[in-house]
Amino acid sequence: MRAFGTAGLPEGHRCRRTGHCGVPPDTVPAMCPNPTSTGRNRDGSPRTTHARRPLQVSSTSPSRLLRTGQSGRCRGCGHRIDWYQRNDQRPIALHPTEMPSAHVPASCHWHLSSGIAHPHSDGSAWCRIPHAVLCPRRTPTTRINTHLEALRRQLAVRTRRLIDTGAFTPPTPPAGSEPPADNGRPTRPVVQLLLGRYLADRPLEDIRCVAQTRQRRRCPQPVLDPHTPAGIWMLLPASPQRGQLALPAAVMAVYDLGRLPYAEQLRWRTQRCPTHAAAPGDADIALAGWQVFDPLLHAEHIHTRLPHASTGRREEG
Incomplete structure (x- = not known):
């Protein structure tokens, strides 16, 4: 049997706050809070913590964006x-x-x-x-x-x-047409895939995967992977797509992906790296940066020369 003192506390009990043993007689003991977490519940049972899992989107959902x-x-x-x-x-x-x-x-x-x-x-x-x-x-x-x-x-x-x-700074109006990047590389290239042309929002090497990682962050991997088939820079006619007005006969630099397999073109269209392209259950944490290319609305992004040092092979159209 365990002996108890006059104050109802076990003998040898030491207050965690004051460090003194026991309490004077006829005194109600004060509760001493324990600020440190012991990893157990009040009844002594172990406290279990569930690991946070990333969100997922159903495969039948029409929108893949979180x-x-x-x-x-x-x-x-x-x-x-x-x-x-x-x-x-x-x-x-x-x-x-x-x-x-x-x-x-x-x-x-x-x-x-x-x-x-x-x-x-x-x-x-x-x-x-x-x-x-x-x-x-x-x-x-x-x-x-x-x-x-x-x-x-x-x-x-x-x-x-x-x-x-000072919380917001308005953008400065453009002074003219958009200058090309270093080595003649267009800052917003035109890519041909899935029987259509799309305008990218940044250079090809800077296009990142839009999938969510297990750390609930955006995937840092680029879409342009050196271990996958690359496209070809070509000079193609600036022909309009369905529902667009025709322009005078001219050629433009296009990064052609139309010769790649359908799965590879779909990976570029969904803007995913090869790892997340193989995991369709992972959700997207950002929107893909593609725009349907219109030669009238995006005339300032039309380049009539192939990049000097560009990604992929070069081929004259």
């Missing part, structure tokens, strides 16, 4: 925007909050379904609106009402406050 990778900031006004993919896999920036459908023109109604943005109303009293309609740095292409005009003025005031406090 919600954490959909938020961003507008480069023109500095306000928060939400990026979503459309049916054609092209991104669109939407205003982060819903708005009453009665205050938004029908041509600006958007709704979300399974992570995909659709350019029409879903019949509810609320809808989403593209940020380009409300951005104070842009001129709206559609006629807006007084409610949207008032919201544009509020965003303009907030942008001015961000600039005055």
